Amino acid sequence: MFSHMRMSEEISHPFIQSIIMVLNDIACNVEYKRFNMKDSANLIRRLKLITPLFEEMREIKCPLTKGALASLQEFSKALQSAERILRQCQSGSKLFLVLKRDYVASKFHEVTEQLQQALDCLPYSQLDLSDEVREQVELVHAQLKRAKSRLESPNLELYLDAMTILSQKDEFGTDSTVLRRFAEKMDLRTTADLKQESHALQNLLTSKFAKYDELIEQITCILTKLRALVVIDSKELDFLDFKRDQRSSEARIEKPNSPNVPNDFRCPISLELMKDPVIVATGQTYERACIQKWLDTGHRTCPKTQQVLRHIILTPNYVLRSLIGQWCETHGVNTPNFFGSSCAGKAGEFANQVSPGDRAMIDLLLQKLSSGQIDAQRAAAGELRILAKQSIENRVCIAEAGAIPLLISLLTSKNLGAQEHAVTALLNLSIHRPNKSHIVVAGAINPIVEVLKKGSMEARENAAATLFSLSVVDENKIIIGASGAIPALVDLLRQGTYRGKKDAATALFNLSIYQGNKARAVQAAVIPLLMQLLSNPDMGLVDEALAVLAILATHQEGQVAIGSAPSVAVLIDLITLGFPRSKENAAAILLAICRNDSAHIVAACQFGAFVPLMELASHGTLRAKRKAKALLEQMSKTGACS
Incomplete structure (x- = not known):
């Protein structure tokens, strides 16, 4: 794009101005902080610190060199990448950001590396920069280098809360404390919040993540439970969304006699309201029965786009199915047959949604599992592994067909490939909660x-x-x-x-x-190992290690073992330099071992804990403030830091 630039003030300085405009937009756009991930906050902060560099470059009177322009091009590309990931955090699915936290962390890591490489190439000696700006840019440059060397996956506690929510049978059996805490942290507390999240999910279905049926299913399941919570907690019940909970006020709601079905809810083939929407390889959605009939007659193209289908796998569109259900409830339309939540309903209903072809395939694979021929068993377990990953309907059907005991028998096979397929198939089957008990009961x-x-x-x-x-x-x-x-x-x-x-x-x-x-x-002997992970942040497992240590620190033996390890100095470093969640857990662990043995309070004072604890007591999370204040009280009582 910039390969033909002349090294002149008229060309280079407007280019710098365009970079400044993007940087200012990122710094001032509060929407980027809608879901305040630590990676977002760090990236925005570093870009704000870099802005004065370009403001000074804009004032340079002489033309920029070819090397400087090349470096600016690289920085501009990195800035575009930064803007993309920040916009994903702004307008994308919040639940996606939590459940795919490793993927999101890797994207921030890529942006960090791009920015660091762009600053590597900048010819500072050719730029007339003030000492203050030069030092500031060098500081950011050093931060980017350090951040590039470690890949941390944030939001562990949010992720664990999400897993706990998913583990419950239905919205009425979910721990309301966990659900409310999750809704509060995610800022998904109102009908408007949930509608915005639903729209963000709809966009996922046209992205490369549409093939991750399990991910879409999990997000839809959590959304369903959050909607139930909103019904209970909302002070301004929306009569359209929650009509069944406001039957006494039905007279106040005007129902259209024949509501117009939104075009997005109609099958492009039958033009009828869809009851079982599925996605084909082109990303288009159809009623399952209609598109299956089209495929069964030998067609291998998408009816709407006429594109050749790369494959004929039909992926359930759980988000659209949920939206259709909401619309039907709002407008008093009978819910389509077989319509149901992806995380509730009877197993038989799910099993009934498996196509005859898939059911016959499952029966054939079970025959192979029972054959006693290891090659056939290994191949069958591999196929079941894939089928169980694709949909909840398949998980129910495979379990009901009797696959679980057969897969368990393969776990003791000497064939490592058969073992691997069998245990992974059981993992995929266990995503459906009722299958968990079947798997355990089967031994x-x-x-x-x-x-x-x-x-x-x-x-x-x-x-x-x-x-x-x-x-x-x-x-x-x-x-x-x-x-x-x-x-x-x-x-x-x-x-x-x-x-x-x-x-x-x-x-x-x-x-x-x-x-x-x-x-x-x-x-x-897990505690010495966890302490090693804390001492080596480059391994990217600090959050996980702290979470396990924090829960072990609630046990007497755990407190003794943590105290026996060289833990105090490491914990104080984390309280001083860690991210908010790391500080919180580190303070909780330190408090637990100090209460168990007052000698650790003396050690904490010797390692300089007083100042970072005062800072944490003033500016930490609510839990971190409580732990820090309790530690300061312990120090005051013992006089260790006086």
């Missing part, structure tokens, strides 16, 4: 733990993820803890890949919610 825990100990690395990682999924049911935490899973998870936390370590840490956190498992985790 899966001990074989899964054996895979966790001896399987391939991918199988071990998926075994850890399966144990996490099963452990969201409280009674399963006890069973899994007694099976010997915790030492095996600690081994994976020590030896695994980055993904494996994250899966192990998440499973350990969830299992340690049960008091009896805390002692098991401490006895498995």
Whole structure:
């Protein structure tokens, strides 16, 4: 775009002005802070600090050099990338940002690297910059280099709250405390908030994430539960959205005799209101029965766009299905048959939505699983693994067909490929809550733990993820803890890949919610390992390690073990330099060990804890303020810092 620029004041300075305008827009646009991720805040802050550089460059009277212009081009590209990710945080799905936190973190990491490389190339010696601006830019440059070297995944507690919400059977069985806390932190407390989130989700269906059926299903499930919470908590009930809860006021609502069905809710083939909308490879949505009939007659094109379909997989459009349900309720239209929430309803209703072709395929795969021929069994388990990932209907149908005991029997196979497919298929089946109890009752825990100990690395990682999924049911935490899973998870936390370590840490956190498992985790020597992760932020697991330590610090043995490790200095560093959530957990852990042994209060004072604790007590999160004030009171009572 800028390859033909002349090195003249008339060309270069307007270019600089355009960069300044974008920087000012980012700095002043409060909408970018709609969902205040720490990565967003850091990126905006650094871009604001860089702005004076370009303001001074704008005042340079001599033409810019070719090298300076090339560096500006690179910075402009990086700025465009920054604007894109910030706009995703502004107008995209908040629930997507939490559930796909690793992906979002990686995008911020890419932007950080681009900005750092652009500043690397800037010829500072050729620019007449003031000392103040030069020092400020060098500071930001150093921050970008440090940030590039570590990839942290934020919002762990929000993610864990989301997993807890998803683990509940339906909106009425969900822990209202967790749901309210989640709604408050996510700023999804009103009908308008939820409608905005629904529109953002609709955009996801036309993006590359449309194929992630499980993700769309999870987001829709959480939205359904949040809507139920709004019905209960809202002080200004919307009569259109919540008509069934306001039957006594029906006379105040004017119902049109024959409401016009929105075009987006009509099938492009039948032009009727859709009851089971599905997405084809081109991103278009159709009524399942209509598009299936079209495909069954030999067509391999999209009826609306006439494009050739890359594949003929039909992905349920859960978001549109939910929107149609809301519209029907609002306008007094009978809800279409087979319509239902993706996280509620009877299993038979889901099973009935599986096409005859898929049902026949599942039956055939189960025959192969029963054949005793390992190659056929491995291939069948691999196919079931894929089918179980695609939709909740498939999960129900596969479980009802009797696949779970057959898959469990493959966990003890000497064929590592069969093991891997089997444990991953069970992981995908366990996403549907009723299947969790079926899997445990069928005797899966001990074989899964054996895979966790001896399987391939991918199988071990998926075994850890399966144990996490099963452990969201409280009674399963006890069973899994007694099976010997915790030492095996600690081994994976020590030896695994980055993904494996994250899966192990998440499973350990969830299992340690049960008091009896805390002692098991401490006895498995997890605390020295967690302290290593805290001391090595480049590994990108600080948040996960702190979360596990914080829950173990509520147990007597955990307090002793954390206190015995060289923990005080590390915790104070995190309270001083960490992100808000890190500071909060670090303060909670430090308070727990100080209450257990007053010697740690003296050590904390020696390491300079007083000033950062005063800062945290004034400017931390609510929980962090409470912990910091309690620590300061402990110090005052002992006179350790006097």
